[in-house]
Amino acid sequence: MATEQVDTDLEIPAEARDVRIIDLDFHMNPTEDQLIGYVEDDAAREKLSTEFGMLPRKAKSDAAYAIPGGNEGLFTQGKAEAAEDVKLAADKFAIDEPIVNVGLNNTPTQHNPVLKNAIVQAANDFALDQVIPEDLYCLMMVPQWDPEHAAEEIRRVGDEDGFIGAYGWFGPFALFGETRFDPMFEALVEHDLPLVLHGSLSMWPQNTPVGDNMLSWTEMLGLDWPVFAQVNVANMIMSGLFDKFPSLNVIIEEGGHWWIPFLRYRLDEFYEMHPDDIIIQPRKHEMGERRLGRKPSEYLRDNVYVTTQPMAPPERTRDTKQMLEQSMAEDTFLYSSDWPHQTLDPATWAFRNPAFDDDLSKAILHENAEDLFGI
Amino acid sequence: MSSNEYTKVTTVDDVEPERGMSVTVDGIEIALFKVDGEYHAITNRCPHQNAPLDKVGEKKINGEKCWNERRGGFTDQPAVTCPWHLWEIGLETGEHETSGKRVSVFDVKVEGDDVLVKV
Numbered sequence: 026m027a028t029e030q031v032d033t034d035l036e037i038p039a040e041a042r043d044v045r046i047i048d049l050d051f052h053m054n055p056t057e058d059q060l061i062g063y064v065e066d067d068a069a070r071e072k073l074s075t076e077f078g079m080l081p082r083k084a085k086s087d088a089a090y091a092i093p094g095g096n097e098g099l100f101t102q103g104k105a106e107a108a109e110d111v112k113l114a115a116d117k118f119a120i121d122e123p124i125v126n127v128g129l130n131n132t133p134t135q136h137n138p139v140l141k142n143a144i145v146q147a148a149n150d151f152a153l154d155q156v157i158p159e160d161l162y163c164l165m166m167v168p169q170w171d172p173e174h175a176a177e178e179i180r181r182v183g184d185e186d187g188f189i190g191a192y193g194w195f196g197p198f199a200l201f202g203e204t205r206f207d208p209m210f211e212a213l214v215e216h217d218l219p220l221v222l223h224g225s226l227s228m229w230p231q232n233t234p235v236g237d238n239m240l241s242w243t244e245m246l247g248l249d250w251p252v253f254a255q256v257n258v259a260n261m262i263m264s265g266l267f268d269k270f271p272s273l274n275v276i277i278e279e280g281g282h283w284w285i286p287f288l289r290y291r292l293d294e295f296y297e298m299h300p301d302d303i304i305i306q307p308r309k310h311e312m313g314e315r316r317l318g319r320k321p322s323e324y325l326r327d328n329v330y331v332t333t334q335p336m337a338p339p340e341r342t343r344d345t346k347q348m349l350e351q352s353m354a355e356d357t358f359l360y361s362s363d364w365p366h367q368t369l370d371p372a373t374w375a376f377r378n379p380a381f382d383d384d385l386s387k388a389i390l391h392e393n394a395e396d397l398f399g400i
Numbered sequence: 401m402s403s404n405e406y407t408k409v410t411t412v413d414d415v416e417p418e419r420g421m422s423v424t425v426d427g428i429e430i431a432l433f434k435v436d437g438e439y440h441a442i443t444n445r446c447p448h449q450n451a452p453l454d455k456v457g458e459k460k461i462n463g464e465k466c467w468n469e470r471r472g473g474f475t476d477q478p479a480v481t482c483p484w485h486l487w488e489i490g491l492e493t494g495e496h497e498t499s500g501k502r503v504s505v506f507d508v509k510v511e512g513d514d515v516l517v518k519v
């Protein structure tokens with residue numbers, strides 16, 4: 026027959042149904058009303074319920090200026106308010122395990138810690154009440170701006186079945202190598218929870234010459250996140266964080282991945298030439314150690330992971346293969362879709378791009394996540 | 401079948417305006433659209449990352465709470481806006497202007513109630 030109707034909801038190659046796909050970055054957006062109902066603190070609930078709302082946006086620009094037709098970037102695919110919305114959306118892309126975060130990426134940009142802590146508590150209780158019972162894995166939010174409180178929140182909900190990691194943000198905020206974060210890291214290790222850090226909606230330090238001159242979304246989103254991702258990874262490694270907490274795993278979400286080769290060789294080269302200031306890193310000083318336990322690149326391979334969206338492979342297969350190898354992709358890459366944002370990345374490349382052989386695809390699509398999260 | 405031949409792919413009643421429809425002719429997957437009363441047919445794979453263009457116009461999950469209720473769309477150019485990342489692809493040229501990437505465009509005609517495409 027010359028013609029046929031194709032009727033399928035699946036939007037990526039059919040083979041994807043035969044492989045387990047774990048998606049590290051799936052955003053859920055309950056309504057403010059839904060969340061406010063979970064806020065326990067009376068004063069916070071009163072203030073968050075005002076017309077001012079829960080999470081006023083501080084950014085100076087928006088993806089909409091950069092998208093033809095002024096479409097929105099945040100809800101290009103839709104909005105998942107309930108667990109069944111998540112399942113429906115995930116199925117279109119053959120995603121078996123969407124690891125849900127209650128996508129409030131504007132939280133760290135807010136000013137008042139009482140209100141921010143209340144939002145985190147509400148988001149975690151919402152997840153426990155409405156998402157996890159529907160057989161979905163979730164990341165608990167961590168109030169990183171107050172590491173002692175973050176540790177308390179981890180101890181409050183971190184052992185709950187279904188929470189498989191903790192969700193925080195990198196950005197123009199305090200760097201995670203600072204020793205004041207240690208109580209939070211202690212609690213994470215105690216509860217066997219990897220720390221998943223996502224980009225925040227705070228683009229570059231604003232009201233500075235650098236921030237004020239970033240006028241294109243390509244620089245704002247395309248560069249801010251990888252820059253702050255690298256700065257944080259380097260800081261965690263060089264401050265001895267992984268010497269103090271060797272079993273800690275950190276996942277960088279949406280911060281890009283092709284910078285791994287750069288960081289890998291750059292940090293090793295510089296550290297080997299300039300190792301003498303390690304003893305005055307506060308954490309190493311406290312530990313009485315003059316050197317890192319290993320080369321920077323070894324922590325990068327063993328303690329740090331990156332999510333893949335957008336994969337953005339080079340045109341030529343051999344270039345992609347080389348990039349994957351230099352990035353230690355088989356050990357460091359975790360698939361993420363970023364549903365429902367415009368930067369969505371369905372895993373088509375795993376099935377159509379010859380640079381991804383079976384073993385590598387399996388590692389990225391599910392094996393690395395299985396090992397990391399025990400799922 | 402000669403390449404000059406048109407193949408019936410559907411009937412006019414089955415083509416929903418401002419939506420996409422996928423049809424396959426001789427193994428080639430084609431997206432068929434009816435925009436402002438005109439029929440258009442192009443390869444059903446976006447030149448960016450292979451999104452199925454026939455999903456354009458599908459209602460988003462909770463679409464009524466988003467700026468645009470539906471995925472992707474159409475512009476006056478005329479162009480189809482891809483449901484995944486909103487690339488605009490000219491329906492008469494098959495081209496995405498910013499990247500210069502393009503897909504095939506197929507002739508479409510209507511005979512009676514039938515919609516036919518030439519591959």
Ligand code: FES
Pocket residue numbers: 446447448449450451482483484485486487
């Ligand atoms: S796949 Fe069409 S715009 Fe990306």
